[in-house]
Amino acid sequence: MPMTTIPALLPQALLEAPLLKDSGAAPMQRQLHHRIKETILDGRLAPGSRLPGSRALAEALSISRNTVTAAYDLLAAEGYVEPDRQGTRVATLSRPPPRAERNPPPAPATALRLRHIQPSAPRSDASATLRPGVPALSHFPLAAWRRAVDRAIRRSGPAALGYGDPLGEPVLRAAIARHLGVARGVRCEAAQVIITEGAQEALALCVRLLTNPGDTAWVEDPGYRGAKAAMHAGDLNIAPLRIDGDGVIVAESDWKSPPPRLIYTTPSHQYPAGAVLTVARRLELIAQAQRHGTWIIEDDYDSEFRHAGESIGAMQGLVAQAPVLYVGTFSKTMFPSLRLGFLVLPAALLAALRTPLEEMLRGGHRYEQLALAEFIESGQFSRHLGRMRRLYRDRQQALREAMARHMQVPHTIEGGHCGLHLTVRLPVQYPDRKIADAARRYGISPYPLSDFALQPRPEDNGLVLGYGNTSAELFEPLVRRLSQLARAAEIV
Template identity: 60%
Template sequence: MIEIIGPLAHDAVTPAGKPVPLQKQLIGRLQQAILAGRLPAGALLPSSRLLAAELGVSRNTVLIAYDHLVAEGYVLADRKGTRVNPLSSPASRVDARPDMATAEVAYAARLEPFAALRPHPGGMAVLMPGTPALDRFPLGAWRRSLERAMERALPHLLGYGDPAGEPALRDAIAAHLRVARGVSCDGSQVVITEGAQEALNLCVRLLTNPGDIAWVEDPGYRGAKAAFNLGDLKTVPIRVDQEGMDVPADAWRVSPPRLIYTSPAHQYPTGAVLSVARRLELIAQARRAGAWLIEDDYDGEFRHTGEPIASMQGLVPDAPVLYVGSFSKTMFPALRIGFVVLPRSMVAQTRTPLQEMLRGGHRLEQWALANFIESGEFGRHLGRMRRLYRERQQALREALATHFEPAQVLGGNCGMHLTLRLPPHISDRAVVDLAQQQQISARALSGFTLQPQDEDNGLVIGYGNTSAEQIETAVRSLARCASEVAGTVRPRRRVAGAKTWRPKDLNA
């Protein structure tokens, strides 16, 4: 047996310098010999006395090893002795290559729709879209809400909760949405999720079957496309213009949808507001087609001029709209609390499925958030952030006008980002790659599209997490990156009379 498993080392130690027990060495050697086929199926192992004598160890060491192998199913012990159990031999790398190649191709094809442009940078990177002013969050007030939840609600909050979320938070969210966003709902319609992404995934799981058609804005939010891909839906891109999603007249007949994703209050990433005429048309057509609308109100709270744009969900009674939101932009991303407001007609029908799909968790944070909202701290925080983001957006507009000439800027007076269009001959992805090396996290507009066009070449620039003082310097660096790309890429043939676009001369 020594020639098969080799001798045991009485002085063997781990990399940390701790001794390795002899029975552990023996177990490992026998397992390797069985898996490698050196001890074939049906082979009779030596008796414990004989193997102990051959290896120079105690019989108890061998007995412990044999018992362990029996427990794991490597060997069978009966009156005839201890025999190797028939196992499926792991195929060698060479033998497995054809099958592995097929599996790897299928795996790559499955993951391809989820491919990100680059690893997600840290939350404090400058000009990063979608990140709020984390350094301005009122940590003291939030700490007090957490303490109140711990004092009043423990220990029962340590157990499982209602799969739809804590009733106190659901009621607080519904009350806020009715006043601030014009959403027609009560707490029974609110389902708490782990961020808006889980809310989107939940909509797909509740309302679709694999192969169903889903419409998404193009360019549009990548998370919606990921949710539809996870559900094996056929995703159809619908172009966005200055009035939001522009549905072609024949789309309802050619590609009848089951789900339609839209961000009507502040489209991401173009910033367009879906006009009321298109909202009403979408609702009417969805009703006729038996389709459902997902309204993502990801940063509609931050309207910088006039009154906030009201929700589409509350536009008409009993609209076929699932309203999705989260606290990642209004509070902080690590909170991971989102929600979906179900149509009233779905509440009773989904109660049992939700029991199977969700588990009530993050209960302490949910109670704290309910207190944060009810105490008025949430409303005061939103007011402060609106003023801050208004100032930062103005600083960004001024910096873009200074360092880019001419600058076509998309995005209304809302949210935490603006989009700068670039001419087709300056690759937005090349600019972003250069900027990333300088810790500037603007995004390439072309990365948000399924069917890119020349106009989908630009930079999505966040200002929520970047101070007004930082914005000027960062935009100057961004313009320098664009100048460098413009100097290394041959422009397309210029149309007669067209004005050449270029960043302003930074050396002037």
């Protein structure tokens, strides 16, 4: 239709481009709705302006009148326009005051507590070599897992599509309780096990359930950044505890002002230094916690993968009714995207928290939970752990040998008796962040040790090297490259 025949009230903005009709485009009604809405929001259609009749707009855009009518009806339902006897008018909308084009928008206001949460090393793909915290993904028995998931779906049917027990599927909680009792010496009943979305949600739950803003929490330093983030998000005052070869150091004087509400520790395999907390320090920590009304969060990090001797038992099982909240995850023993972890609460604490937990949690991942319960009870889980222990032991030894042959800068290696990583301490003239940044350009993803410390010291300079998801034949060229990058980064 010639432009001269289009009614004067028809805004040119609606005609500046034809609506798309190809198969990949949005439906005509949605395109028209979006175009009119944006024209109203940016002020080109002022409040009170009358929109053209549906017939006129349909003819101008070469679309059906029904399409225009449907778009107008949706705009009216949303409040952008108001139909009346004379047609359709633009509604009066509240708009933010205009700002000069050259002025950037102000930063959004966020919670003050978030300023304490600092970025860690840039994210890298799970396939990046030497990245800590990633298991051997290609060695996971996918076929067996697929069969377990298929059986869970067949047996449960659509019933498992609905909400389940907010604390987790009872069969999985029972399977975990039995496994922890045998493998880790944990004292618990199935009812004490709460299923979470990984260890991080378990840590966040501990903070939300047991602390108030301004309470004090003690954390290992260097230590797990996720625990510090959970405590910062709870507005807690965080006090760092240093680590030595016997684990976390807590002096008698530390308890005198003010005692903490929470203590976070990884006693069976300190992350990232790899120390094991001695039984004397464990018992003293429990005794002092009982005396001061403190809760200990025991994160049993990598405890399933001990490379020498028997596994170190959990601190939770040392003393009856210990004030210990036991946290675990299947991210390393199964695979990270499963997003299933657990929190074991003392029985007395569970009784006090059951109502809040049932209101705060909603359950989820029901088929995966049911499949995991069968995976554990059938023995598949234990067999998988056995295979992975042997694999990780061999990879850890191969990485040590590659370091001995090819790391041509002064260094000391810590850990290695457990888990999926080694910690390499370097002299300060080889800055760890500079080395790690350079390594990422080669697809190598070690983490700087200094990034794990709240208050980094000179001795916190080093690299955390993950060997879980890196083939042993790659270690020699990777270590040679790291050695070159370390020498290039040296401060002379």
